[in-house]
Amino acid sequence: MALKIVKGSIDRMFDKNLQDLVRGIRNHKEDEAKYISTCIDEIKQELKQDNIAVKANAVCKLTYLQMLGYDVSWAAFNIVEVMSSSKFTYKVSCSQLQLQSVDAVLITTIINSVSLPLVTQDLSSPNQYDTGVALTGLSCFVTPDLARDLASDIMTLMSHTKPYIRKKAVLIMYKVFLKYPESLRPAFPRLKEKLEDPDPGVQSAAVNVICELARRNPKNYLSLAPLFFKLMTSSTNNWVLIKIIKLFGALTPLEPRLGKKLIEPLTNLIHRALDLLYGMVSKKNLMEIVKKLMLHVDKAEGTTYRDELLTKIIDICSQSNYQYITNFEWYISILVELTRLEGTRHGHLIASQMLDVAIRVKAIRVFAVAQMATLLDNGHLLTGNMQRNGICEVLYAAAWICGEFSEHLEDPMQTLEAMLRPKVATLPGHIQAVYVQNAAKLFATVLRKQEGTTDSLAAQETSQLLIDRLPLFVQSANLEVQERASCILQLVKYIQKLQQKEVEVAEEVTALFAGELNPVAPKAQKKVPVPDGLDLDAWINEPPSESESEDEKPKAIFTKEEPKHTRPRHTEVDEKELARRREARKQEQANNPFYIKTSPSSQKVYQDQPGVEHIPVVQIDLSVPLKVPGMPMSDQYLKLEEERRQKERSERKKKEKKKKREKHGRGRRADSGPESEEDITPAHHVDIVTEEMPEVCWVLLQSGYFIPQVMSAQFLFQKSTKHKKKKQKKEKEEKEKKKKKKHHHHHHHHHHHLHSADESVQNGTVEEEEEPLPVRTWPSLLTHVYDVQGNLQDGSQVVVSVIFENKTDHFLKSMEFNVLDSLNSKLQRPEGSSPHDGLAVPFQLPPGVSNEARFVFSVQSIVMPQKLKGTLTFIVKTEDASTHEKLDFKLHFTCTSYLITTPCYSDAYAKLLESGELKSSSLKLEGVIMPFHHLLARICFHHHFSVVERIDSCASMYSRSIQGHHVCLLVKTVSTRPPYISSLLL
């Protein structure tokens, strides 16, 4: 029985460990204080026991009670006693107690007398954790006496083999230094040594200690700066880095040279921090973060760091399509604020952001324009110092925005004035160019406002202002500026003349810059589904065989021209052809970053195909949405574009001239309704000249750095193609009506004569299947389209490209092409073959497939039109049999087939006319109702002429035959009557 009691009491005492105590306290919520007091009584009992394990348990519980705020100082002696135990467990619990709460004087003596030997003994224990715990415990109650007595022991431990002991010893040395400063001097070399300890933990501890010491007396630690510098650049431990930076913070005031040294590693660190910022912004905190960064920008001393901040701000703001910007006015203001930075290299960046935002966020334009106007007004601040020229790039953006969106300007006149200040001439050339160009836009806006108020005098004064100021730019050394300025100057002079006659010009001048800039998502095209049955990888035409391509090499410049006009009855072919080419072009455009990808509303051409209307337009999620609307383009757009591109390919020069005419057409449409189409006023003529300018400007913008390529490309597109479609439409309508009569007279050194060609002379017209028989046998069995091209290298050769299309359901093979040679024209056959042999077409045609073959003809005289009869023989393979078939056709070689588009300058042209070597003849055409510029375009396109000069409704044109004949053509419209064509031939 007695045994049971004894055992029970022992167990109870034992069992009431820390967990029991905690549980008990939680179970006595109402009378916690009372419960704890009984517990403390128990602990006192436990401490009186001899069993050290019981004592240790008691000490452990005391630690907990101490945390709860109970006084445990009465147990100090016992704690030290437990500490001295040989058992690790017990010591651990003691080291957790805050022993300094122990009555200082009394207990210090106890500790000194009792624990010193014990601690010393522990310090040399073979077990690293025994020593570790001793050190931990010591760190809690280092007294000056202990410090003095233990200093040398701890110093020895600093070189212990175990890094665990080393780092603890290093750390505790700081406490020792505090209590016993004399120890610092002897210990310092060793401490310094620990900075380069192989163990990062020890290193870190040493850094900690030195940083703490240096904080008290930085001067003494200056000598360590190189060592710390090395650590800073090599360490990957964040804690150590932070500590070192803190230390340098204390050291740099004492040693200014240190600051410079630190810039690089510190900026690297800041860099990392800034990168973090990039990831942590949200709509909520963006403004705040940027505000903070702006403060740093203001404070920053080094330009490198400031530029770094600047790019970071812009990066952060513009990331994911301005995803986090909720207020673009704010962003514009930030950008404007950034322009006040001196000597930044990032003017470009700011400028591009300004442009991007102003273009893409329509709602912001009013605000942006106002800000930009202010910027322009204060432009001198930015340009004042040549050192700052990096920032003057923003003037580029400012000028452009003010010009392009000038309708939003409050006082366009003032901005115009600001843009024409003489000081502008000190800006870099490309900026001046934009200034000049946009001054013209502003001028248009100002004119419109002034004419609206019927204040004609003011309008004239505005013109005068430009006339006064522009000559400065005309003298510019920069070609771009000079060119634009002189163009605009002439334009303005002309306008002024009109103004003096009290003609209202504002509308027309504004029309020069009509057309809006719409952004399109760069990937919009990719979302357009590929129509059914379209294989984008299939060849449109089989790649030409080796031998053939060799053959054609010298004619390379002409091979790009493809036949594209067919008679109406072959429209089916035409459609197919077009569809193919369209796709080919689409592909090409998709791969061409400078090409705008068509957007939904422009897809009317495809409307018969399913799903095209649902082309997704990217909507960017913003409270001020960056709308990406489709371009308003008519259904003719694609066809036009095709034509444009082909022309562009074949003859660049010709194309340019055409454009002028096309623009001209647009200009007319835009303004004066009552004027007849043929009646072209001089004002339009001027339009042509100046309208070339904006486009040049756009191209420059595009090739430059700011507008996202897609956007600018689109703009280019809009401006240049709008008018084309109109032209295209007309051309179609008038196709049949067109009957051009030409009277060509020829007079050459060799005195050749060219007969007039009184018939349709369209190049590339399908002329096949005139003979009824084969057509009936195989209705629309095979069609071919052809095109005749002169060869510049060889004056006696023309190349005929023929596209064969198999419209049957059968396989066609063994095609042979043969032409009955005339005296003048002969089909070139391989050597050794007789003049009656046909030429094998180098491909076979599966059903529905088309392919192109080229045939070379040698011609002697090119001054007469010719018709060649030919036959195409082929084998039709049906399931059970194959039949041999033939098809007759005629090839028309018109005189103009032999012409090659050659540009000619007006002075050279004048000399030609003066030379007297030209033979002339003239011809009047009636019933031509197409607009004059269309007519010119057609002559250029189909007959390979180029326009030399055009004045009102007269034009002089030039071309050159493959044999070097000069052909001059004067075309004139006789008032409302059809154009009158006269030609001169040399």
Added chain:
Amino acid sequence: MIKAILIFNNHGKPRLSKFYEHYSEDTEQQIIRETFHLVSKRDENVCNFLEGGMLIGGSDNKLIYRHYATLYFVFCVDSSESELGILDLIQVFVETLDKCFENVCELDLIFHVDKVHHILSEMVMGGMVLETNMNEIITHVDAQNKMEKSEVRAASEARVLSIIILI
């Protein structure tokens, strides 16, 4: 220097307190209360650093805290410590606790405050940061736990022995 490390719950109940400077028990309790009041009224999305309370030393001292679920981990430090460094240290501390307790929760801290002290003593010694590498900390904690266990086993054997002797 770190002056104190406090862990308390959302109601201000202390779950761990470690002072590296000497204060009376009363002051310690007041510091815990004051710190709780300073920290608990702050929004979740505001800065994790603030000026220390008057009791712990006023404006020269900073409180760096993090709030995890029901617990606040607060470090009171002087100006020689970097806020971000300490914030990182709190993270290391919590991650270490999480490793040692496997999904640490408030109850773990309540019933095993001795272990928490133990872990902390491997990170901070006498107010100085000893180790910031979690793996290193865990290695040493585990090694010492093993030592303890073997001693406890020995102790219980001894206890049985002593009981037998008593009998």
